[in-house]
Amino acid sequence: MPFDSPTPDPSMVPHPLGSPIDESQRLGPHNSAPDPDHENHEGAPLVLTPFDARLLGAMAEKALATPQNYPLSINALATACNQTTNRDPITHYSEAAISDELPRLKERKLLRFVHPTTGRGVTKYRQVLNEYLGIDNAEIALLSVLLVRGPQTVAELRARTERLHGFASTTEIEDCLREMSSADGAKLALRLEREPGHREPRWIQTLCPEQGEQRAGTEPAASSGTYTASRPEPAPYRPGLEDEVARLSAELSQLRVQFDAFRAEFG
Numbered sequence: 001m002p003f004d005s006p007t008p009d010p011s012m013v014p015h016p017l018g019s020p021i022d023e024s025q026r027l028g029p030h031n032s033a034p035d036p037d038h039e040n041h042e043g044a045p046l047v048l049t050p051f052d053a054r055l056l057g058a059m060a061e062k063a064l065a066t067p068q069n070y071p072l073s074i075n076a077l078a079t080a081c082n083q084t085t086n087r088d089p090i091t092h093y094s095e096a097a098i099s100d101e102l103p104r105l106k107e108r109k110l111l112r113f114v115h116p117t118t119g120r121g122v123t124k125y126r127q128v129l130n131e132y133l134g135i136d137n138a139e140i141a142l143l144s145v146l147l148v149r150g151p152q153t154v155a156e157l158r159a160r161t162e163r164l165h166g167f168a169s170t171t172e173i174e175d176c177l178r179e180m181s182s183a184d185g186a187k188l189a190l191r192l193e194r195e196p197g198h199r200e201p202r203w204i205q206t207l208c209p210e211q212g213e214q215r216a217g218t219e220p221a222a223s224s225g226t227y228t229a230s231r232p233e234p235a236p237y238r239p240g241l242e243d244e245v246a247r248l249s250a251e252l253s254q255l256r257v258q259f260d261a262f263r264a265e266f267g
Helices: 023-027 050-065 074-081 095-107 129-133 137-149 154-160 170-180 209-215 241-266
Strands: 111-114 124-127 189-191 203-205
Touching: 050 074, 050 095, 050 111, 050 124, 050 129, 050 137, 050 209, 074 095, 074 241, 095 111, 129 137, 137 154, 137 170, 137 189, 137 203, 154 170, 170 189
Parallel strands: none
Antiparallel strands: 111 124, 189 203
């Protein structure tokens, strides 16, 4: 009887240079392959917890802003989630809590593990929310910022997506948001009523209902220390600071791996 060789897993293929990569990354950091199971998702709206929203939003943001440092290790992902700039609210998620949550996101087909091809690497993680929802680069750029910073005006979104996607104008952003909130789409965004004392209305993402409840003045259920006790005013924006921290964290993680290997070999 002829022997049939096992069929390789199409989701994981070795990169020509030896670095870990999964199949969808062949399209590049700013593109995504269509999800073959997307039709199965349409019947059940996606609902995220604030924790999941921060994890996926931070990964989507980093994929677009710093593709050279993506996918993210656990350490880099914790740094991205807990930044004190460009985040609202400020959080203090532990690496242990993040590590426990990632398999659940993978099971929901919202995230993929990227395993190292050598024994000295570390497992990294990449979100596939854009593939799950079937949205394009412009939409995932806006969605990522809404997920990590909450409701924002069109002008704020224009400033905060400059490194993520090349929007030509605030009008283009507003058109994209309207498309994201249309009845024909997945209703990923919602325009809030203009608040007294504000010149412009704000937009909010709809995947995380608890985020909307907080903004409406109601308190979310207790979340085992997920949020800080207070909500300080955001620090002034310092371009590139969070990316530099993420890069240094990634380098530190790699040095730790190399040191452990050296100690194991030479005692």
